[in-house]
Amino acid sequence: MTTSTEGYDTAGAYVTTGESFRRDTNYITTRVTADGRDGYPVEPGRYRLVVSRACPWANRAVIVRRLLGLEPVLSMGICGPTHDRRSWTFDLDPDGVDPVLGIPRLQDAYFARFPGYERGITVPAIVDVPTGQVVTNDYAQMTLDLSTQWRTHHRDGAPDLYPEHLRAEIDAVNRLVFRDVNNGVYKCGFAGSQEAYERAYTRLFARLDDLSDRLRDQRYLVGDTITEADVRLFTTLVRFDAVYHGHFKCNRQKLTEMPVLWAYARDLFQTPGFGDTIDFDHIKKHYYVVHTDLNPTQIVPRGPELSGWLSPHGRETLGGRPFGDGTPPDPPRPDEVVPPEHTAAAFPSAG
Incomplete structure (x- = not known):
């Protein structure tokens, strides 16, 4: 595990004294679609998905891309776990430059389309390779579009993560999970007052208790297969x-x-396409640095000790079909394997 922070100019302010944390949700809503309605049609090899393994929002896109088998048609650039005050950077690549986009900083793709772009330079982002311009950073819509708009390019045996007959229920679960859990942990961490913190804390654990009740007798959040809802909670x-x-x-x-949640999370972690995308070193370094x-x-x-993620979970006794009528994805591409x-397994207890 590498934890050196030397040379990083990462200082930034995330807490506003006396206020609750408010996430800026004004994303670039351009979509890559089958019919190209926004000027960006689905085309193999045209786009690059830029992520950081540290970021939970980007991690969703990495998992969905793996489960659907989109690696051959949608390349992926991986930023380092830390960023400076303004932009994610490609410091993992030789000379600190993305080998496909030819840029050192993700903001270069944002500025190529929107000169002087003033909102957050966020991951995940889809970049149009021919122009070098960012297309979208709307992470919530992005994974839904990978499931629905890129269907022609899904692998044989790809699961349906957003089945039509379950979309209303998936959307309803996702709204609650986002409000109280996905964003709820940030509302706790970035709370600017005791009152704001305690309000977020109460809602977070109330929702986790509700999710435990929901998952006590069913293997997945919606239906008997893995869906978009499970990806977002995981x-x-x-x-x-x-x-x-702690943080x-x-x-x-x-x-x-x-x-219940610990067994559920381990079940997903040990499912191909989930745990093999997780880089605990990047996760820890990002938040703490x-x-x-x-x-x-x-x-x-x-x-903490993390090897428990590999222990038996027992959730298979609840039935369910992880991939529905489909099959597990192939192992990760060699250039996308998380370093061992x-x-x-690399974070055992001290001794």
């Missing part, structure tokens, strides 16, 4: 003990102390 749960419990003060319980108003020393903790020293 990327928060997998970061819970590593960062949210964001979400500390009523660890995930490992919530039996970038959020300097929460962690001014930028010290990255050694714990960044995986759960």
Whole structure:
């Protein structure tokens, strides 16, 4: 595990004293669609998905791309786990330049389309390779479009993550999970007052209790197969003990102390396409290094022990068909494999 923070100019302010955290949700809503209605038709090889393995929102897109088998038609650029005050950077690549886009900073793609773009330079982002311009950073719509608009290019045996007959229920679950869990942990961590923190904390754990009840006797959130709803919840749960419990003060319980959710999360983690996308080193480094108003020393903790992610979960007794009538995805491409020293197996208990 590498935790050196030397050379990073990452200082930034995420907390406004006396206020609740409010996420800027004004994203670039241009869509890549089968009919090209926004000027960007689905075309193999034309677009590049830019992500960071540290980011839960980007992690959704990485998982969905893997499950659907879109790797041959949608390339992926991976930013490093930290960023400076303005932009994610391609510091993992030789000379710090993305090999396809030829840029050192994601903001270059934003500025290519919107000179002087003033909103957040966020991941995930889809970039049009021929023009070098960002197309969209609307992460919620992005994964739905990968499921529905890119269907012609799905692998044989790809699961239907957003089946029409379940969309209303999936959408309803997603709204609650986003409000209270996905964004709820940030409302706890970036709360600017005790009142704001306690309000977010209460809603977070009330929702986690509700989700535990929902999942007690059914394997997945909606229906008997993995859907978009499971992807969205998983990327928060997998970061819970590593960062949210301590760094964001979400500390009523660890995930490992919530039996139903812990078993559910392990079930997904051990499903091809989920756990093999998780880089715990990047996750920990991002939160503890970038959020300097929460962690001014930028010290990255050694714990917690994470090898439990590989332990038996027992959820198969509930039935369910992870991929429906489909099949698991192939192993990750060699150039997209998470380094072994960044995986759960590399974070055993001290001794």
